[in-house]
Amino acid sequence: MSQGLTPPGQHAGRPPGAEIEQEQPQRIYLVSYPKAIFMFPTLIAAFLAAIYMAIAKEPGRDTHVVSSLFIFIFTVNLVVFAFDFPRTTSLTLFFFLAAVVMALLLTFRFNDQILPFLSKLLNQFTPQANAAFYFAIAGAIGVVFLAVLINVQFDYWEVTPNELLHHHGVLSNLERYSSPNLKIDMEINDVFEYFLLRSGRLILHPSSEPRAIVLENVMNIKTKEAKLTKMLGALQVQVRGPSRPESPVAG
Numbered sequence: 001m002s003q004g005l006t007p008p009g010q011h012a013g014r015p016p017g018a019e020i021e022q023e024q025p026q027r028i029y030l031v032s033y034p035k036a037i038f039m040f041p042t043l044i045a046a047f048l049a050a051i052y053m054a055i056a057k058e059p060g061r062d063t064h065v066v067s068s069l070f071i072f073i074f075t076v077n078l079v080v081f082a083f084d085f086p087r088t089t090s091l092t093l094f095f096f097l098a099a100v101v102m103a104l105l106l107t108f109r110f111n112d113q114i115l116p117f118l119s120k121l122l123n124q125f126t127p128q129a130n131a132a133f134y135f136a137i138a139g140a141i142g143v144v145f146l147a148v149l150i151n152v153q154f155d156y157w158e159v160t161p162n163e164l165l166h167h168h169g170v171l172s173n174l175e176r177y178s179s180p181n182l183k184i185d186m187e188i189n190d191v192f193e194y195f196l197l198r199s200g201r202l203i204l205h206p207s208s209e210p211r212a213i214v215l216e217n218v219m220n221i222k223t224k225e226a227k228l229t230k231m232l233g234a235l236q237v238q239v240r241g242p243s244r245p246e247s248p249v250a251g
Contacts, residue, residue, distance in 0.1 A: 028227050030157040030202065032215040036144055038081055038193055043141040045073040050134030059128055067127035070134070072102050080192045157204075157215065161231055164206055177206040177213075182232060185212075186225050198222065 049070045056063055076098055154172075158165040164177040183205035193199050200221035204213040218224060 026160065026231075028159045028224065028231060030159065030215055030218055030224060031152050032155075032157075033152065033199070033217040033219065034148060035081065035217060037148060037217065038196055039077060039141055040145070040196075042074050042077045043138055043145070045070050046134045046138040046141070049129075050131045050138060053129070053131035053134060064127060067129055070129075071127060072098075084190045085192050157213075159228060159231065164204065178208050179206070179232065181207040183207075184225070184228060186221060188221065193217065194221075 049066050052066050053063060154170055155168045158167060159179060159182075162179055164179045164182060166175040166177075167173070168175075185203040185205070186200060187203070188194050188200040197217075198220045199217045202215040202218050202221065202224070204215070206213070
């Protein structure tokens, strides 16, 4: 008796569609992070400045420049931390203006003949901090980040094909919601936050709950959306608010 041929992509002994079912994610974890995680550019700047100051033999013009750059990065980080930049053009314009201002200040400071009065005024601005100061700043932010990572271990959401589970508390308290007919809204309101950590907002609408569940600062939000859509099949995903980021920050 002749044997039948196995269709391409299908292993013998498995029912049709088994491979597709195995590729479907069985559970997806959603974590809402506080906005403090977006301070990591300042953490990196403080750590690099601390290393440079530890290597530098004595204070000089270069150490003043390092301090000025740290203050600049810290200020920019605070601005983007405090305000939303809904579109790529607004974020690009802000960084362009900030870079121009910083370049002009450095130019006037190191070239006394351009604007002597302004150069003299800028030369009086000589910020100085030792390596211990920068290590302390980096350590303080690092401790906050560590506390955040520990906290999210006790407060996260789990999505399965049948249930939406909220794990919270040290004793692992659990709240259950029905996931079928789950409606999800995805919002990317800040291009800078999306550029840094691919983060955004997820709004979950369980069919059994009158109020929506809002998860702020969910990392890799587009990947999470794709996995949720793949798991739940006919899930209706709506994108609200500003248009998706343009190609320079698209992941």
